[in-house]
Amino acid sequence: MRIYAPKHNVKNFEPIQTPAGFCLEITTKTxxxxxxxGSKITSDNGYLKPSTASEMIRTYKARGWSSLKLTGSQEYKDELTIQAVLQDVSTDHVLSEKAYKRLVDTQNKFKKERKQPIFYKSFEM
Structure with a gap:
C-alpha cells in the first residue's frame, strides 16, 4: 500500500490496525x-471542520483517484464537496442551498485575496 504522508493541517499520523484492516490514522491540527x-478515506460522520475536509481532499488527490463517492449526512457531504470544488475535484453530490452560498462566498473571498500574477520579460542573449 502506498502511503501519502500529509503535510498541511496535520498534527500527527500513525499506521494502525483496525477491524477493517491496516490504515494510516491522521490527526489534524484541529x-x-x-x-x-489505501482504497478509501473515512472519518466519523459528525461535524467536519473545513481544514479536515481539505486535508481529506488533498489525500484523495495525492492518490490520483478519479472518482469521489461521498456517504454520510448532508452537512458532512456538503463540507467535503465545498473543499473538493475549491481544489478542482469533481463530485456528483448536490450542495444544499446554504452550502452553495458558502462556496460562492468562499470563492469570491479567494478571488479578492489573490495577488496579481507576476509577468517576467524574456531576454534574448
Missing part, C-alpha cells in the same frame, strides 16, 4: 481524525 485505508 484534533479531528480521518483514516486512509
Amino acid at each position: 484534533h479531528q481524525k480521518f483514516r486512509d485505508y
Whole structure:
C-alpha cells in the first residue's frame, strides 16, 4: 500500500490496525481524525471542520483517484464537496442551498485575496 504522508493541517499520523484492516490514522491540527485505508478515506460522520475536509481532499488527490463517492449526512457531504470544488475535484453530490452560498462566498473571498500574477520579460542573449 502506498502511503501519502500529509503535510498541511496535520498534527500527527500513525499506521494502525483496525477491524477493517491496516490504515494510516491522521490527526489534524484541529484534533479531528480521518483514516486512509489505501482504497478509501473515512472519518466519523459528525461535524467536519473545513481544514479536515481539505486535508481529506488533498489525500484523495495525492492518490490520483478519479472518482469521489461521498456517504454520510448532508452537512458532512456538503463540507467535503465545498473543499473538493475549491481544489478542482469533481463530485456528483448536490450542495444544499446554504452550502452553495458558502462556496460562492468562499470563492469570491479567494478571488479578492489573490495577488496579481507576476509577468517576467524574456531576454534574448
